Amino acid sequence: MITANNIQYTRVEEPFWGVPKEMPRIPDQVYRRRLEKALEKMEAGGLDFLLVYADREHYGNFDYLTGYGPRFEEALLVIGKGGRSYTLLGNECLGLCRFSRIPSEAILCQSFSLPNQPIGQHKDLEQVFRGIGISQEHRVGLVGWKLIYPVYGSAFDTEVPSFIAESVRAIVGKEQAVNATDAFIHPEYGIRVVNDAHEIAYFEYGAAYASDAAQQMLLHARTGLNEVEISQFGTHGFLPTSTFPKVLAGDRIDLGMASPTTNEVKLGDRFQVSVGLIGGLTNRRGFAAYSEQDLPEESRDFLNEMVKPYFAVVANWYEMIGIGVSCGDLYEMVETVFPKEKYGWFLNPGHLIATEEWLSSPISEGSKITLKSGMCLQMDIIPSAPPHYAAPNCEDGLAIADESLRRELREEYPDVYQRIENRRNFMIHVLNIKLKPEVLPLSNLAGLYRPFMLNRDMALVVGA
Structure with a gap:
């Protein structure tokens, strides 16, 4: 089990994996099969x-x-x-x-x-x-x-x-x-919770653009710019959103689901950037700072008190995800490594993603549901923090695919698969997060967390 003591803050080069040039079109036969599944549920009910x-x-x-x-x-x-x-x-x-x-x-x-x-x-x-x-x-x-x-x-x-x-x-x-909504979205038996290669490729398109938009906003963010100005660096164009895009600084971060304003980013502000498109959301939250020296005295232990424990549970979550994993056991792992009572998280530590940012969630206390090939999941552990800290967050999405589904994805969508392989290699060999073969990151920033968000050189990794 990875603990906070295993987490290191070190130099990590920014990854650039590009975005898709063409939006995958889901074939007609997939829609025919979807209708067939709906009719089967009607007959059963x-x-x-x-x-x-x-x-x-x-x-x-x-x-x-x-x-x-x-x-x-x-x-x-x-x-x-x-x-x-x-x-x-x-x-x-x-x-x-x-x-x-x-x-x-x-x-x-x-x-x-x-x-x-x-x-x-x-x-x-x-x-x-x-x-x-x-x-x-x-x-x-x-x-x-x-x-x-x-x-x-x-x-x-x-x-x-x-x-x-x-x-x-x-x-x-x-x-x-x-x-009859459960026939569509119930996390155990809903017809939408398991995806094929065409659907995963379609979701990767949105997840890639969401992460690229967030990445460009983060790379261009600086003090003196306001939230609206930073949002204009986003690269997602007019693609349909699954959540309202967010750029929030300072006390406005406490509003949660709010849109950017002309509020100016100041050194030491709590800071958040979030973009959700069909297929995935990328969210980053920390401080608009270069190091702890830019923070008030009471906040300078942020790295050890909040960030390292948080990144430890994130790394454990990514390493545990896989086919056949009990969602109840996954919940218990999060509670053990990152106790709810201490860190204030209250939503499910992960959920299914699709056209919606939150389709439903199999991950809850005592859940008997197991993860299946074809599921698309969001790494979504959201702590709360006292106001002198920024509650750390590095959300991204992934797909789970057995060997047969991976082969089909590789053959049908080689560019998609290459981006996924690049992300896997980065997570495994740079961040030292040991993913199972069936875990396919859909976001260009999966696993990358820079808590001092103006510092584009330093990030968290799993060490010895």
Whole structure:
């Protein structure tokens, strides 16, 4: 077991692995198989129809089947047990259905449109559902984005907006419209938690750009610039984000989920840069400083008191990850090396990533779930710290792939695989984090942590 005593702060050259030149396109057969898996879940659950909800913030399950998400508006994918589907869209998104990756009939649903837009073709949702063929003898699954049931609540609780849920329940009754989100995102059996080579390559595209954007912001950050100015060094362009990008300095870091302002970075400020795109998030948090000498006296033991214990658990996490590993054991390792009571972390120490930054998490106390080939995970251990410290953080994502999946990824996407190999070699031979063969880093910065974030020469490694 790696401890804080094994962690060294030493010179580490900045790694540059580049970004993809072309975005992988997930093949049609993958979408056909996704639909087949959804139909299999419907049959297993005795469902006649599946209603998959989406809005701009919560579109991952919808996108998984259609290949797109709505902008501005809500959307609803209705799938019958025979495989026929209908997509309900508002005024401005109706044309998107032409690009659906599964065959689907577009239905204009103006109640999904923005306020005061034309509603001359408005139909009551209950009328729309009846027109599709939903009737009182049917059982309907409602797919939202939260894992309510079976984690808590009942099968009749749903986060799908009430104007949708109540419309279908007016037809089938409350007890025949049940929560089916778990079929998609449950960390043990959800159809989205295991990915193939095409999906991993697609996620690597986003993870690579997210890490490159964070890296460029970190390399160009300096005192005297404000948060907005630093954010403009990001290289991710207009790629869709999975979280709001963050550049925060000083006391603004306590706001958590906040966007950059013209707040100026000062020497000794707590400092954070974070970019999340489809497939991965890169987050770094520490001090805008060159060394402990730039900090107040009470903060100068930051390296020994916070950083080294934190990096020890990060290194152990990366080394433990692998096929067949118990997620309960993984949680217990984190608690043993980096106790929650002392370091203040409270979220799951790691979670699944996909279109969403947080799909769901198999890692919890006592979890019986084991890690599987095809899972994509975020190294996400978030400590809390007294205000005179910066709570250290170096989040990045990875994929788990057995030998067969690695071979397919290497053959289908050689450039992706080469970047992954470069990252693995850096983590193993420079940072001395001994990854298992099945662990594939998706981020260009995986494992690299510079706690004094203006110092681009020094970083943490595992020593003797």
